[in-house]
Amino acid sequence: MAPTQGVKTITTNVGWSVLSKTATFGLKFVTVPILARLLTPEDFGTVAVALTVVQFLAMIGGAGLTSALIVDRDSGMDTVHTVFWANLAMSLIMSVILFLGANGIGSWMGAAQSADLLRIMAFLIPLQLTADVAYSLLAREMNFSKDAILSTVSETTAALVALALAFMGFGIWALVVQLFSSAVIRLVGLYSITRYVPRFVIKPDRMGPLVRYSSGLMGSEIANFVTFQAPMVVIARMLTLADAGAYSAANRFASIPNQVVLSAVMGVLFPAFSLMGDDRKRRTDALMLSTQVMTVVLAPAMFGLWAVAEPAMLVLFGPQWAYAWPVLGLLALSKAIVTPCSTFIPYLKGTGQSRVLFWSAVLRAIATTLAIMLGATYGSLVDAMVALCVVNAITLVGYSWAVFRVDGIPFFWGLMTSSRSMLTSLVMGVGVRLTLSTFEAQLTSPYLQLLVGAVVGGVLYGAMFLVTERALVKKIIGMVKRRRGGSVADAPPA
Structure with a gap:
């Protein structure tokens, strides 16, 4: 039986993961705007479309087997070797499909000129899927400190390489080399850290339990992929590649806070929830606490970005991107609306609620795709982003109802508890926008607008947070004290 993970173990791993993402946050905060100034919207759009195809094929090829390995800690190395060869075989098949079908796929995606790029990026798929097997070994042991260091090194090195190539005039290839550099460093690093050496062992009978688990997740994984990638495909097909580039650049920047926090925390919460088994009280406490903190x-951060989107776009991306500030603002707003849902996917995955995860993901994917299509058909890129905000508001209510129902949490209490800070942040964002509008004549510089917005937003949110979240602060302080004192809660139960 796997050891029970206490609060101390989970928070330590969360800390390492957040530290890793924070270390790359500053670099991405700088590199994305610099690359946007050196490259064109069409460059961003072309790479974004190609990467969408690669990620989809990699997801299909992996079939969720490495996620199943993380949950099934009792499986031996023969099972790990079998998954490695299965992933490698499927990744090669997907690469061949992409390489041979590049012309047709590029045209269907609305970027016919991306065919050569798709052929090159087909080689990313084996790099990603074979690395995932080694990562699963780290995740099974909740050993995220080593992964945190490796992620920092790979992302930082790849970003610096991309900047150097962009300054040297390599254009779109700077983004391509960035992707390959990060993938190669991650692959080599994971196998060095885990000291995993694949052996030619293939035992199909060991795959049965993994396939049963992963098959329950694959539908939801595909649906989630559609939710997050459908806007790019629809925009490229129904609008222009420049619009797709504007969406990609704005989305890259607006997603930085999520990348720093969510990608770190979700990677830890998934195996943590899976270890809690049938201990409903621990699961409920962990779900509500992690949701509130996220x-x-x-x-x-997201409502603040929405409030200062216009000066931020001009300062960070330059005059050639200034027209796209509503896209940045609305993307930030759409992400802000669903922040209370940030822990729901790892919770449902970790607790084996594949059916709820599947239908929630499918309904959200359908709604998101239809909304973006309608917005793009009858309006512009901005109208499509407005439609995305509306869908996310509906998602917040529907997703919360589904998850709270599974865990037995009263819906209205759970929704208000998890969304309280979101509503406080909304009030803060509105206050910042009203301030900038009121003093528009005095705040003529976009730099000054950003400074004033940050100060006003910080003061407003800080004051409201101290009033509305006193119980949460007390809980966190209590956890810190217990951790320092070596609380019994961190020890496995008798």
């Missing part, structure tokens, strides 16, 4: 951290 909302407290992410909501003010």
Whole structure:
């Protein structure tokens, strides 16, 4: 039986993961705007479309087997070797499909000129899927400190290489080399850290339990992929490649807070929830606490970006991207609306609620795709982003109802508790926008607008947070004290 993970173990791993993402946050905060100034919207759009295809084929090829390995800690190395060869075989098949079908796929995606790029990026798929097997070994042991260091090194090195190539005039290839550099460093690093050496062992009978688990997740994984990638495909097909580039650049920047916090925390919460088994009280406490903390951290960042989107776009991306500031603002707003849902996917995955995860993901994917299509058909890129905000508001209510129903949490209490900081952040964002509008004549510089917006937003949110989240602060302080004192809660139960 796997050891029970206490609060101390989970928070330590979350800390390492967040530290890793924070270390790359500053670099991405700088590199994305610099690359946007050196490259064109069409460059961003072309790479974004190609990467969408690669990620989809990699997801299909992996079939969720490595996620199943993380949950099934009792499986031996023969099972790990079998998954490695299965992933490698499927990744090669997907690469061949992409290489041979590049012309047709590029045209269907609305980027016919991306065919050569798709052929090159087909080689990313084996790099990603074979690395995932080694990562699963780290995740099974909740050993995220080593992965945190490796992620920092790979992302930082790849970003610096991309900047150098962009300055040297390599254009779109700077983004391509960035992707390959990161993938290669991650692959080599994971196998060095885990010291995993694949052996030619293939035992199909060991795959049965993994396939049963992964098959329950694959539908939801595909649906989630459609939710997050459908806007790019629809925009490229129904609008222009420049619009797709504007969406890609704005989305890259607006997603930085999520990348820093969510990608770190979700990677830890998934195996953590899976270890809690049938201990409903621990699961409920962990779900509500993690949801509240994520909302407290992410909501003010996203609503703040929405409030200062116009000066931020001009300062960070330059005059050639200034027209796209509504896209940046609306993307930030759409992400802010669903911040209370940030822990729902790892919770449902970790607790084996594949049916709820599947239908929630499918309904969200359908709604998102239809909304973006309608917005693009009868309006512009901005109208499509407005439609995305509306869908996310509906998603917040529907997703919360589904998850709270599974865990037995009263819906209205759970929704208000998890969304309280989001509503506080919304009030803060509105206050910042009203301030900038009121003093528009005095704040003529976009730099000054950003400074004033940050100060006003910080003061407003800080004051409201102290009033509305006193119980959460007390809980966190209590956890810190217990951790320092070596609380019994961190020890496995008798």
